[in-house]
Amino acid sequence: MPELPEVETVVGQLATSLPGLEIRGVAVTRPDLLRESPRRFRSALLGARFLGVGRRGKKIVLSLSGEQLLVVSLGMTGQLLFLPSTAEGEAPPFRAVSFTLEPGAVLHYADARRFGRLQRFTPREWESESARLGPEPLDRALTAGSFHRILALSRSPVRSWLLDQRRVAGIGNIYAAEALFKARIHPARPASSLTPGEARQLLTAIRDVLREAIRAKGTTLRDYRTAAGESGGFSPSLRVYGKEGNPCVACNTPVKRIVFGNRSAFFCPHCQAEDQ
DNA sequence: AGTGTATCCTGCAGGC
DNA sequence: TGCCTGCAGGATACAC
Numbered sequence A: 001m002p003e004l005p006e007v008e009t010v011v012g013q014l015a016t017s018l019p020g021l022e023i024r025g026v027a028v029t030r031p032d033l034l035r036e037s038p039r040r041f042r043s044a045l046l047g048a049r050f051l052g053v054g055r056r057g058k059k060i061v062l063s064l065s066g067e068q069l070l071v072v073s074l075g076m077t078g079q080l081l082f083l084p085s086t087a088e089g090e091a092p093p094f095r096a097v098s099f100t101l102e103p104g105a106v107l108h109y110a111d112a113r114r115f116g117r118l119q120r121f122t123p124r125e126w127e128s129e130s131a132r133l134g135p136e137p138l139d140r141a142l143t144a145g146s147f148h149r150i151l152a153l154s155r156s157p158v159r160s161w162l163l164d165q166r167r168v169a170g171i172g173n174i175y176a177a178e179a180l181f182k183a184r185i186h187p188a189r190p191a192s193s194l195t196p197g198e199a200r201q202l203l204t205a206i207r208d209v210l211r212e213a214i215r216a217k218g219t220t221l222r223d224y225r226t227a228a229g230e231s232g233g234f235s236p237s238l239r240v241y242g243k244e245g246n247p248c249v250a251c252n253t254p255v256k257r258i259v260f261g262n263r264s265a266f267f268c269p270h271c272q273a274e275d276q
Numbered sequence B: 001a002g003t004g005t006a007t008c009c010t011g012c013a014g015g016c
Numbered sequence C: 001t002g003c004c005t006g007c008a009g010g011a012t013a014c015a016c
Helices: A004-017 A038-045 A123-130 A144-151 A158-163 A173-182 A196-215
Strands: A023-028 A050-056 A059-064 A068-073 A078-083 A095-101 A106-111 A117-121 A256-260 A263-267
Touching (some): A004 A059, A004 A078, A004 A196, A023 A038, A038 A068, A068 A078, A068 A123, A117 A123, A158 A173, A158 A263, A173 A196, A173 A263
Antiparallel strands (some): A023 A095, A050 A059, A059 A068, A068 A117, A078 A106, A095 A106, A256 A263
């Protein structure tokens, strides 16, 4: 579910509510989401105070007092829900970890498929972890020229390239499909075959799609919810993702689905020609 | 280096 | 109605 726009939405909401709050209780009902024992996890976080909320690629980065970071990966179905003390909210289904906070507020991590992770890092550990991820697509430091240069390093299909978090961080299957459609590039084209002009178009398309999706609070196909429990509003704006057989919005050619890299790729065979 | 395959899990839609 | 299959926003490990 959660690609950059969904994570950015959650992060934006948490950033207005979490900082300053202290963790008073930690309940782990699904230990397999952690990379350490629940006992250790709990004792490290009890009494810590949230300082800041950030994002790196698809990961939510919660900085805490005591020089530690709690990094949350949502996997496919993860949800990080904040219930303020005023909302007499019920615990969500598939609750995996819950943090009781200062004034009676609660932060729940829920995850039906449990592909997500909650991991603690020291700032130093996180720095080297973060360095393994590619550049942020919305960062102005990533220029069209540098984007073309890193594309040129790999002959793998550009869709697979976009999904590889070591190349660029934050893009998943939905926004890869939408950006490639917007840039009129076939998903199976080798990354290194893109011309400088195509690389520029692709970077622009990625940024347009991501920013528009952030404005809509992300895409909810089924499970994704914002930290406030809302669904994202971008689904009606999807042009090709999940649209196999539908007429292309630009030319009416039926949208095609092919599978490679173990994932479905959706594209318009006319607008996104294989060659050139 | 790159690709296909399997794995971790569960829920749901669609076909029969 | 009910069972079975396929598919799903992610990520990683493995063999070839």
